[in-house]
Amino acid sequence: MAAYSTRGVHGQVVQSLGARIVGGAVPEGATLDVRALGEELDVSLTVMRESLKVLAGKGLVDARQKRGTFVRGRKHWNLLDADVIRWRVEGGAGEELMRDLADVRSIIEPAAALRAALHRTDADLGALEAALDLMGRARADSAVAAEADAAFHRALLAATGNEMLARMDMLLEPGLRERDRLVHAHASVGDPVPSHRAVLDAVRDRDPARAELAMLGLLAKAVEDLDHVTGRTADPADRESPHGAR
Template sequence: MDLAPVGPNDRRRLHGSIAHDLAVAIVGGQYKPGDVLPNEDVFSQKLAVSRTAYREAVRILAAKGMVESRPKTGTRITERARWNLIDPDVLAWHFEAGPSVTFLDSLFELRRIVEPQAAALAAERRTEADLQAMLVALERMSADNLSTATSLAADLEFHHALLAAARNEPLTVLSSGIGATIRWTTMVKQRVGAMPSDPLGDHREVYEAVAARNGPRARAAMLSLVEQAQAATHQAIRKGPARTDPVKNVEETRR
């Protein structure tokens, strides 16, 4: 892993930059579970940074379950099963390193487990304020079919409003992870040009079912939305250039 020495104006963000580059190297396989990271003296000298900055970076990764530090044995990469895989930062690092299609599918599987039932609960428990938040997000999404940062933010707001309407506190903990999954998979689709399909109709169907307080319809509509998003992501990956797309080619991953 190569990092350029950092100037004094970047000291505040230094430990975050070190954590980012270490994490991408770990996720990308440069460091594997069980490997020991360079000790802080070697690392700080190589990058011309303080040992304090390196320690802070390691603490960030440890908080996300990716490394553990022990006296005399150093900082070791942990097994993937211990990583907080739906942490927004960890997801971002995966997409930067290039996630496998298997990992992408596991994220969509999580969405299929969580979001349809959340939609059904939202249909039972939503308030007029919840509906208004979802409707505003829909209107913003309709402006440009998720082709800009503004409409993508509106898509995330729609899903956040839906989860909030379910009125389940533990469920809301998953909101940031699900939002990050939506954000990054949408960006995968955008990298190969226009969106493979228009997702607005699927979102509107979810909204109308929630507004009608029809739980089964809301559940089915959300399941369809997630399945369509997964299919569109696969389609985008197949069309994308193998050398530049951050997600590994579908057929290569399956071999």
């Protein structure tokens, strides 16, 4: 689910229009004057059409005879797309997105940790250890720390031995990367290594109950870190249960 909008002139147009749409500057249902936009962005109609095809693939726009090209309703947007996630963050909806992500993770990852403890291989342990080692060495570089964090959770899903669970990285990773860039950029946030180490140790020991509890603890810390970064005080119910994420 790699971002498109870093690629040349097409990427610049995709970035500009996508950010406007997701950020609300161009409202749902609005008809786009493709020629005028091309003149504004100083690109040809060919570039505009190709860029709009990319945005159509993300569910943001569509084209119909007599109506022209228009912005689709939010229910049609691919909210799991890496660019759409980034544009939401840039548009000020980052905290809402991160709390939705926390809810989804609380459903998937404790069960994945439990299953990983039952089915992991030595190769899986090696991948988890490598990611954790990089995480420990990358505290001063938020981008590298975010990559290491994503690699750890990707390796954990793979360690379940379930191909469908392993592909849940496509669901979680784009949002997780944005969350980690936000959180790891703050030096005041606690060291993420111990909570991840607890999960790895339980998986290595083939202790599924402990692995599940360790992941619940990791997710509780993730919510605490997000609260710290955003200046929000967690609700008492959130503190009482690792599942609390809102």
